[in-house]
Amino acid sequence: MEIFETCQEINGLLSVRNEMAARNLLVRLLAELDRTNTPYPHVVNHMIRATGLFPYLQLESASWDEKYVHRAF
Incomplete structure (x- = not known):
């Protein structure tokens, strides 16, 4: 799967407000990254934040505002 x-x-x-399909695709991507032990690029953390899946943020590669949102969640 190309990240x-x-x-x-x-x-x-x-962008077409299909949040459920976006979350499902993101969960599959996260499973593949975990399976291959690949660190999340910043764009993946951004997608996690955009879909509201805050517990899945990888804090090692997160920006300061993503870390803040994760902590607040």
């Missing part, structure tokens, strides 16, 4: 192409697809789903 950036998948994030682009997730963003497209979010």
